[in-house]
Amino acid sequence: MDHSAALRETGWEVRQRIRRGEWTRPTGGMAPGYVQANLAILPRDLAADFQRFCALNPKPCPLLASSEPGDPSLPSLGRDIDIRTDIGTYRVWRDGVMVQEVHDITELWRDDLVAFLLGCSHSFEEALLADGLKLRHFDEGKAVPVYTTDVPTVPAGPFHGPLVVSMRPFTPAEAIRAIQITSRFPSVHGAPVHIGKPEMIGIHDMSKVDAGDAVTVAEDELPLFWACGVTPQAVVAASKPPFCITHAPGCMLVTDLMNSRLAVF
Template sequence: MDHNPVPQHETGWQVRQRIRRGEWTRSTQGMAPGYVQANLAILPRDLAADFQRFCALNPKPCPLLASSEPGDPTLPSLGRDIDIRTDIGTYRVWRDGEMVAEMHDIRDLWRDDLVAFLLGCSHSFEEALLADGLTLRHLEQDRAVPVYTTNVPTVPAGPFHGPLVVSMRPFRPAEAIRAIQITSRFPSVHGAPVHIGDPAMIGIADLARVDAGEAVDMEAGEMPVFWACGVTPQAVVAATKPPFCITHAPGRMLVTDLMNSRLAVF
């Protein structure tokens, strides 16, 4: 069950403990400020090499932070005492490309051949945008960031293929330029935007109709700015239809012990 917002001073480890105890299953947006959050995809070992190559070919939507050894639920490079089976608030279970369940603990589904992939998340670069004084409309309106499936194809690798998924934040032109400059410093958490302006050019007919998250209000003089999104692997799973896969539910991330400030490349 969800109760009592997580205190802002908590560390990544403390947040993971609360999630592991079942005290928080909702979005991790805004939790443990300063700490890197990560998207999740878990696949059988026989698909792992192709998925790793898919990430390498699509670094914008799938910036790989770490992967586990087969059957090992720990990720020591991302933090102490991580158990990927319990430390994400809500998991999605996929079979043959269909989401068949959402659950808060996947220990009963864990197998010796499963490999966990952790991908960078825009929650990290949002902190840098806020620190520079930019306003994020979805936070201002207490909503989840709007997410859309585009008509832009990802680069295929082995069986993996599918559309690019993006998140959107509205800015005035001068703010958009600054947002590009800031997020360019963080390639391991999606980096610079992939599109600015007319949504129809990337296959989005109506910004009010989101595929995940919640729509936000656009003000006069603003333009939509789109970043590659870590929900892309879920669209790829739906297109590729692997026999078995586990992902995070959108917005429910692994909160690591890494610091966002360490991800900047300049």
């Protein structure tokens, strides 16, 4: 089954394909209408501090759900979710260093691990497309460009590090509409955190991305920067917890929640 088939699938059906090992790549555009989520898994002794970090940094880390220690299910996000198998590619971190990428973390699972699921920009991108706005990375067949800024997050316990952003270019008129639309979705990053002048947030060469792909920005367009769910990975690299598991960029948990229910107005 190819990617186009996933455009007609539900979140549950996509998870089953991922669990069977049939899909290990990014999930952008799959199961339209369904909320996708970023992942961070940490030991229980760090869980309270990370939850507080999310509360203090709601733009990059909008917490959708967390698991009970040692429990791989997340019933509030969907039926039969197993966080050990239902993401296409995971990253394993030790002491702040990403040591491997794997497609199943069953053998790494422990009774003290807590999974945190965070809102993802795939949800607000669907709202932008529904309004007729074009997304350059889609048009160019690329992944959204992601940059690490020099803007610090608010620290909590041992957790600290830089804000990571994703960028989408729009004309000024389109930018106003994009801000209005994404403001309705605070649980999936909400409105942009910066507009134009990337050097003001430490981005000096937009052709050099930290994840995803560089895209064209026309002379009559402004780059809009949204807080990004890759931020926890930059925080893990800076904070160096002994053990952590995240999703690989773009490889999300596809839930049973509907994007339309995330809008606050």
